[in-house]
Amino acid sequence: MTDTLVAFIVKEMRHILRDRRTLTIMLMMPLVQVVLFGFALRSDVRDVRLVVVDPSPDPATLALRARLEAAGRFRIVAVEPSMRAVEPYFRRDKADMAIAFDPRFAERLESREAPQVLIAVDASDPNTGTTMQAYARAVIWSHEAELPARGAGPLRIVPETRMRFNPTLESVNLFVPGLIALVLTLVSALMTAISLSREKEHGTLEILLVSPLRPWQIIAGKVLPYLVLAFANAVTALIAAWLVFSVPFRGSILLLLAECILFSIVSLGIGVLVASLTDSQRVAMFVALLATMLPSTLLSGMVFPLASMPEILQVLSNIVPARWFIVIARGIMLKGVGLEYLWRETLVLALMTLVIMTAAVHSFKARLA
Amino acid sequence: MRFRLLRVLLHKEYLQIFRDRVMLRQMIMMPFIQLLVLSSAATFEVKTAQVYLVDQDQSASSRGLMDRLRASGRFELTGASPSMKLADQALLGRRAGMILGSPSSFERDLERTGTGSVQLIFNAEDGALAGVTNSYAQQIIGAYSRELGRAVRPMVMETPRIDIRTRGWYNQELDYKDYMIPGILVQLLTVVGTLLTAMNIVREKELGTLDQLNVTPLPRSAFIAAKLLPLWTIALVELALGLMVARWIFDVPFRGSLLLLVLASCIYLVVALGIGLWVSTTVETQQQAMFISFFLIMIYLLMSGLFTPVRSMPQWAQWVAEANPVKHFIWITRAIMLKGAGLADVARSLVILTVMGILALTFALRQYNKTSS
Numbered sequence: 001m002t003d004t005l006v007a008f009i010v011k012e013m014r015h016i017l018r019d020r021r022t023l024t025i026m027l028m029m030p031l032v033q034v035v036l037f038g039f040a041l042r043s044d045v046r047d048v049r050l051v052v053v054d055p056s057p058d059p060a061t062l063a064l065r066a067r068l069e070a071a072g073r074f075r076i077v078a079v080e081p082s083m084r085a086v087e088p089y090f091r092r093d094k095a096d097m098a099i100a101f102d103p104r105f106a107e108r109l110e111s112r113e114a115p116q117v118l119i120a121v122d123a124s125d126p127n128t129g130t131t132m133q134a135y136a137r138a139v140i141w142s143h144e145a146e147l148p149a150r151g152a153g154p155l156r157i158v159p160e161t162r163m164r165f166n167p168t169l170e171s172v173n174l175f176v177p178g179l180i181a182l183v184l185t186l187v188s189a190l191m192t193a194i195s196l197s198r199e200k201e202h203g204t205l206e207i208l209l210v211s212p213l214r215p216w217q218i219i220a221g222k223v224l225p226y227l228v229l230a231f232a233n234a235v236t237a238l239i240a241a242w243l244v245f246s247v248p249f250r251g252s253i254l255l256l257l258a259e260c261i262l263f264s265i266v267s268l269g270i271g272v273l274v275a276s277l278t279d280s281q282r283v284a285m286f287v288a289l290l291a292t293m294l295p296s297t298l299l300s301g302m303v304f305p306l307a308s309m310p311e312i313l314q315v316l317s318n319i320v321p322a323r324w325f326i327v328i329a330r331g332i333m334l335k336g337v338g339l340e341y342l343w344r345e346t347l348v349l350a351l352m353t354l355v356i357m358t359a360a361v362h363s364f365k366a367r368l369a
Numbered sequence: 370m371r372f373r374l375l376r377v378l379l380h381k382e383y384l385q386i387f388r389d390r391v392m393l394r395q396m397i398m399m400p401f402i403q404l405l406v407l408s409s410a411a412t413f414e415v416k417t418a419q420v421y422l423v424d425q426d427q428s429a430s431s432r433g434l435m436d437r438l439r440a441s442g443r444f445e446l447t448g449a450s451p452s453m454k455l456a457d458q459a460l461l462g463r464r465a466g467m468i469l470g471s472p473s474s475f476e477r478d479l480e481r482t483g484t485g486s487v488q489l490i491f492n493a494e495d496g497a498l499a500g501v502t503n504s505y506a507q508q509i510i511g512a513y514s515r516e517l518g519r520a521v522r523p524m525v526m527e528t529p530r531i532d533i534r535t536r537g538w539y540n541q542e543l544d545y546k547d548y549m550i551p552g553i554l555v556q557l558l559t560v561v562g563t564l565l566t567a568m569n570i571v572r573e574k575e576l577g578t579l580d581q582l583n584v585t586p587l588p589r590s591a592f593i594a595a596k597l598l599p600l601w602t603i604a605l606v607e608l609a610l611g612l613m614v615a616r617w618i619f620d621v622p623f624r625g626s627l628l629l630l631v632l633a634s635c636i637y638l639v640v641a642l643g644i645g646l647w648v649s650t651t652v653e654t655q656q657q658a659m660f661i662s663f664f665l666i667m668i669y670l671l672m673s674g675l676f677t678p679v680r681s682m683p684q685w686a687q688w689v690a691e692a693n694p695v696k697h698f699i700w701i702t703r704a705i706m707l708k709g710a711g712l713a714d715v716a717r718s719l720v721i722l723t724v725m726g727i728l729a730l731t732f733a734l735r736q737y738n739k740t741s742s
Contacts, residue, residue, distance in 0.1 A: 022657050025664055036671055040686040043497075043677045090538060091704065091714045096680075114532040123537025124707040125548050127413055128678050133535050134504060144531050155479060155518035157434070157510050158486045161503060163493035164460060174496045186663070194656045279391075281655045282568055286395045290402065298410045303676055305498040307466075308412045327463070330494045341462055 004213060008221040015195075016225050026191075026229060030183050030237035037179055038172040038245045045073070045131045051089050052079045053100035053118075060106035064117075064143055068099070071139045083118075090122045097121045097132050109147070165334040172245040177329030178302025180234050180260065181322040182293075187230040188264045189292040190285065192271030196222055197284035200275065215364045223268045230264040231257075250336025256329065262349050263325040267292065269356035270321075276363040296322035324348050374587065378595035386599055396561065396603065397610070404614050407553050412545040415443065418502040421456045421465035422449035423488075428476035430517065434487065435469065437513045443505050460492050467491050467502055479517070539707045550621045551702040552675040554611045555637075559669065559695055561604045562638050564662045566645025570596055571658040574649075589737060597642050604638050605631075624709030630702065633715070636722050637698040643729025644694075650736040669695040694725050 016023060050068065054061050068074045077095055080086065089095035100118040102108060108115035119136045123129030166173050199205040208218050235257070241247040249256070270292055278284040297303065299313060300322035306314055317323045324345040331337045331345075339346065387393060420438065424431050438444040447465050450456065459465040470488035479485035489506055491499035540547050573579040582592060608631075615621040645662060652658045672686065673679070673695035679687060690696045697718040704710035712719075 019654075019657065021652065022660050025660060029664060032668070036668065040672060040682045041677045042681045044681055045678075047680065088714075091708050091710045093700065093704070109531070112530070114530040116532045116534060119533060119535045121535070121537055123540040123543055124703055125678060126537070126540055126543035126545050128681075129537045129540070130504075130543060133537070137533055137535070140531055140533055155514050156484045157479070157514040157517075158484055159489045159507060159510050160486055161507075162488070162490045163496075163499055163503075164457075164490050166493040166496060169493055169496045169500060171496065174494075190663075191656070191660070194659060198654070198656060281659075282389075282572070283391050283395065285568070285655075285659050286392070286399075290395075290399070294403070294406065298407055301495065303497075304411050304413065305415070305495050307418075307495075307498060308414050308416065310409050313406070313410055334494050335461055337461055 004211075005217050005221060008213060008217065009224055012221050013225045016229070026187060026233065027236065029186075030179075030233045031240050033179055033183065034172075034176065034237050034240040035244065037175045038241070041175060042171050043127065044171075045128055045135070048074050048097050048132050048135070049077045049095045050074045051086050051095045051098040052076055053081070053083050053086065053098055054079060055081050055101070055103045056105075058106040060109050061101045064101075064140065067143045068136070068139055071135070073135055074139075083120075086120065095122075096128070097136065099136065170245075172241065173247050173334060174330075175302070176237070176241045176245075176247050177326050177333060178297075178300060178322075180237050180329060181263065181296055181300060181302065181325050183233045183237055184230050184260065184264050184325075185267050185292050185296045185322060187233055188226055188267030189271040189274070190288045191229075192223060192226050192268050193274040193278075193284045193288040194281050195226075196272060196275035197278055197281050201280055216361050219272055219361060219364060223272065226271075227261070227264050227268060230267075231261060234260045234264075247333065249333055251332035251338060255338060256332045259325065259328050259332070259346065259349070262346070262353065263321060266321045266349060266353045266356060269353060269360050272360035273356060273363060276360065295320040299323060300326050302326055321349060321352055375591045375595060378587070378591060379598060382595050382599045386603070396565075396607070399557065399561075399607075401610075401614060403553055403557060404550065404611060404619070408546045408550050408619055411549040411553075413497050413501055414545065415498060415501045415505065417443055417445045418467055418498075418505070419447040419465045420444045421447055421459045421468045423451060423453055423456050423468060423470040424449065425451050425473040426471045426475040428471075430476045430479055430485070431471040431487075433517075434471070434510065434513055437509050438469070438506065441505070441509055443502075456490075460490070463492070463494075465492070466495075466498065467506070469506075546619055547621050547707060548703070550615045550619055551706045552673075552699050554608060554615065555673075555695060555699045555702055556670055556675060557611060558604050558608055558634065558638060558698075559641050559666055561607055562600065562641030563645040563648070563666055564659065565603075566597065566600050566642050567648040567652075567658040567662045568655055569600065570646065570649035571652055571655050575654055590734070593646065593734065593737065597646065601638050601642060604641075605634065608634050621706065623706050625705035625711065629712060629715070630705045633698065633701045633705070633719060633722070636719065636726055637694065637701075639726035640694045640722060640729050643726060643733050646733040647729065647736060650733060669693055672696065673699050675699055691721075694722060697722050 052065055054065070065076065069076060074097075078089065083098070083100055086095070086098045089098075098120045100120070102115035102117065105115045117140060119133055121129045121132045163169055196205070199208065209215075213221070238256075242249065271288065274288045274291060275284055278287055295317075299306075299309075299317040299320045301317070302322070306317055306323070309317070328342050328345045328349075331342050335341075422435055424435070435446070439446060444467075448455075448459055453468075453470065456465070456468045456470070460468060468488070468490040470490065472486065472488070475485045475487065487510070489503065491503060493499040537543055570579070573582065612623075616623055644665065648658055648662050648665070652661060672682075672690050672693050674690070675695075679690050679696060682690065701715045701718050704715055
């Protein structure tokens with residue numbers, strides 16, 4: 001019996017190895033992703049193109065302008081006399097921010113009347129918009145603090161901020177765990193679903209079903225090669241992250257790899273389930289896409305924080321395996337914690353594996369009858 | 370003759386698409402699900418942050434600070450103790466997102482030197498969350514120090530002040546939905562255009578019906594036109610559906626010209642379909658087609674500015690992004706919908722898309738001839 005199973009697995013392996021094109025892409029993918037994520041996916045705002053609206057330049061506004069330019073983040077692309085000229089810059093994506101000075105800036109400053117400064121940003125991207133505002137405000141505040149004062153200075157509470165576990169808020173460190181979840185899902189769930197439903201479409205699954213192989217053996221044989229591939233992918237991604245970006249691995253690598261395998265098995269189960277519920281490759285792909293890729297990227301906390309989502313989506317996110325895996329991977333890599341902090345998440349994944357695998361084997365058996 | 374042929378073929382393709390009910394349902398459902406889930410999931414706004422308080426000062430000022438944080442409604446106290454160690458454990462166990470620590474000399478320093486320091490420690494495991502929470506906390510602390518200042522030293526008003534006003538154009542309420550939904554629409558068109566085209570043609574290959582079609586006197590251009598046109602129209606219908614959902618359910622503003630957006634979509638879809646066609650000529654099975662288009666789409670989307678701004682990328686990546694059709698189309702869509710940009714504003718990107726469309730189509734056509742001969 002085991003011989004048949006081994007032979008079957010070898011056959012499946014050959015199928016995958018023969019398809020060079022897919023294999024190359026499959027092995028390259030994690031590398032490309034890590035590099036892309038690491039180099040290109042940043043949300044920090046470094047180069048703000050600024051339009052200065054200065055109706056009547058005077059030494060005080062010039063000083064503040066120089067101050068803004070010296071801050072390093074701002075680049076003045078134009079100086080306009082009125083706010084009306086600003087809109088076209090924004091619409092054509094030639095500027096991100098406009099700062100307009102009070103026409104009687106120096107005079108008011110001198111007479112302690114608090115001259116106005118208007119910071120207008122292109123807030124079509126709210127995130128970048130607020131960040132740019134905060135930067136500009138900080139520059140103006142520090143300029144204000146250095147202006148000659150009469151009397152005592154203001155009271156100040158200085159917050160000493162520390163970003164624990166990721167001091168520089170390096171985005172690679174945050175994305176890599178999510179990325180691994182994504183790669184594992186893609187290879188495990190999507191590829192399995194398509195490969196199984198392909199046999200179905202071609203009618204070869206019937207042949208397999210009348211062979212002496214048991215349903216669970218067919219599933220195991222179909223699934224194992226992809227498990228190996230998924231694991232290889234996760235390892236490549238981890239090595240790339242470590243070599244190129246020196247992403248930290250503070251916890252136990254062994255535990256992380258074990259969790260990767262656990263997560264792959266859940267995803268494989270979903271793949272099998274999808275394949276047994278659908279009839280054609282196209283439909284299988286669509287369902288797998290909707291059932292795995294979308295939730296894994298959006299409802300997992302990989303890009304957008306779960307805590308920001310509406311209540312119902314937070315509840316819904318609990319059935320997304322990637323959501324638990326990301327907590328585990330971040331915990332191990334960034335915080336260096338072990339099972340004593342992560343046992344709950346691991347247990348959830350294990351339970352999911354059990355439920356999904358049972359369901360998958362069952363729905364497969366049902367087709368026999 | 371040729372047009373009649375094309376008409377018959379088109380009829381066949383439409384019949385095939387409408388017969389596959391499951392597929393059709395999926396295609397129509399996808400925009401709704403995506404828009405519903407994505408648009409409410411894609412936000413960085415932080416509602417409440419869990420705070421662990423380590424108040425070693427126990428003074429009126431340190432308590433006042435905590436009160437101000439709580440009063441803002443954005444912070445919630447989950448625990449308090451004088452021990453930093455316990456606080457750190459709360460951070461490790463994800464029970465707290467932030468530690469607020471006030472050293473025992475906080476109030477004394479504040480009174481004597483005018484400067485007191487507090488500690489803010491964030492769980493930066495979730496970077497976006499930590500960053501946003503930090504900016505909220507900083508604002509509240511800033512306001513509180515001014516408040517304290519006014520109470521203790523009325524002289525403060527003697528220092529020069531600049532009255533800063535801020536305004537966010539195109540999105541006053543800083544609603545993340547308004548920004549994400551146009552991008553999601555583009556993603557949708559890309560997936561439908563590229564993925565379905567690739568799968569559709571490869572399916573005929575896999576089933577052997579492509580060979581049958583190839584031995585008919587049918588000109589290749591007619592065959593390809595018949596394959597692409599239905600998908601092109603389906604993608605446009607999806608766009609229309611998506612726009613309606615965006616407009617009426619999510620209240621996304623539409624400030625520019627609908628006609629201009631449709632024109633841009635028509636051009637963009639040629640690019641997306643052309644890429645799908647090209648993929649289909651290079652692969653043999655649906656699995657490969659799916660995998661390769663998926664890989665391409667992923668790179669396109671990540672480099673397009675959908676999730677992270679293109680202008681935050683390093684210079685080389687920004688140049689690479691210029692060759693990314695999705696980047697141009699996302700920009701056009703956002704500019705038209707949110708900023709009310711006109712033809713003159715988006716002309717450059719539109720021209721680039723047109724060139725890309727012509728290139729993709731001719732390239733794919735030539736490739737197709739070669740492989741099937």
